[in-house]
Amino acid sequence: MGKKPLIVVNFKTYTEGTGENAVRMAKYCEEVSRDSGVDIIACPQTPDIYRVASAVKIPVFAQHIDGVGAGSYTGHITADSIKAAGAGGALINHSERRLVLADIDSALQAAKRSGLTAIICTNNIAVTKAAAVLAPGFVAIEPPELIGSGIPVSKADPDIVRDSVAAVKKIAPDVEVLCGAGISRGEDVAAALELGTAGVLLASGVIKAKDPRAALLDLVKNV
Numbered sequence: 121m122g123k124k125p126l127i128v129v130n131f132k133t134y135t136e137g138t139g140e141n142a143v144r145m146a147k148y149c150e151e152v153s154r155d156s157g158v159d160i161i162a163c164p165q166t167p168d169i170y171r172v173a174s175a176v177k178i179p180v181f182a183q184h185i186d187g188v189g190a191g192s193y194t195g196h197i198t199a200d201s202i203k204a205a206g207a208g209g210a211l212i213n214h215s216e217r218r219l220v221l222a223d224i225d226s227a228l229q230a231a232k233r234s235g236l237t238a239i240i241c242t243n244n245i246a247v248t249k250a251a252a253v254l255a256p257g258f259v260a261i262e263p264p265e266l267i268g269s270g271i272p273v274s275k276a277d278p279d280i281v282r283d284s285v286a287a288v289k290k291i292a293p294d295v296e297v298l299c300g301a302g303i304s305r306g307e308d309v310a311a312a313l314e315l316g317t318a319g320v321l322l323a324s325g326v327i328k329a330k331d332p333r334a335a336l337l338d339l340v341k342n343v
């Protein structure tokens with residue numbers, strides 16, 4: 121039996137994780153979390169947060185927030201609004217929704233003011249270090265070229281994961297590190313934990329799987 125990982129499932133904008141499918145996917149996450157004891161966080165699209173958070177007891181995170189508050193900010197996603205919808209946290213600076221550093225900081229401060237947990241995504245060691253200085257709850261290192269590839273970062277590029285963990289622990293020991301990109305099997309999760317991470321951030325390995333529930337069960341099988 122190994123250490124318990126945190127598994128963050130990003131639904132992205134996949135049809136299989138949108139609308140009522142988002143609720144179904146989150147229920148699979150909840151069921152596997154309950155049966156395995158592994159913490160699983162569901163990240164549906166913003167319009168699905170309320171319906172998902174109303175249907176499951178596992179934490180629900182937004183895929184993005186903006187660093188603005190209440191007021192004249194048409195089209196922005198505020199930390200308070202996702203919190204009111206039932207979210208407990210948010211991804212910030214995902215590779216598919218990148219922000220400049222000042223905006224990452226604003227979004228993080230907004231999350232903190234609203235009492236939300238932030239996962240800042242990073243694409244290399246330099247950005248990982250910058251994110252660690254900001255002291256979010258988590259930093260998630262994801263080499264963009266491996267995202268959606270089915271090639272697990274924890275096996276294909278262990279150095280970037282190991283070096284990210286070392287860099288973060290030196291700068292901000294309380295910040296936990298996740299890794300993501302191409303994770304789809306329990307052995308990928310085990311490799312991530314071996315490298316010192318607290319868990320993984322993944323999407324297609326579950327959301328695009330023929331049997332998402334079976335994919336989730338495989339992810340937690342070594343725990």
Ligand SMILES: O=C[C@H](O)COP(=O)(O)O
Pocket residue numbers: 130214262266267268269270300301302303321322323324325
């Ligand atoms: O947010 C998740 C990451 O971008 C990884 O995506 P992936 O698991 O489809 O490679």
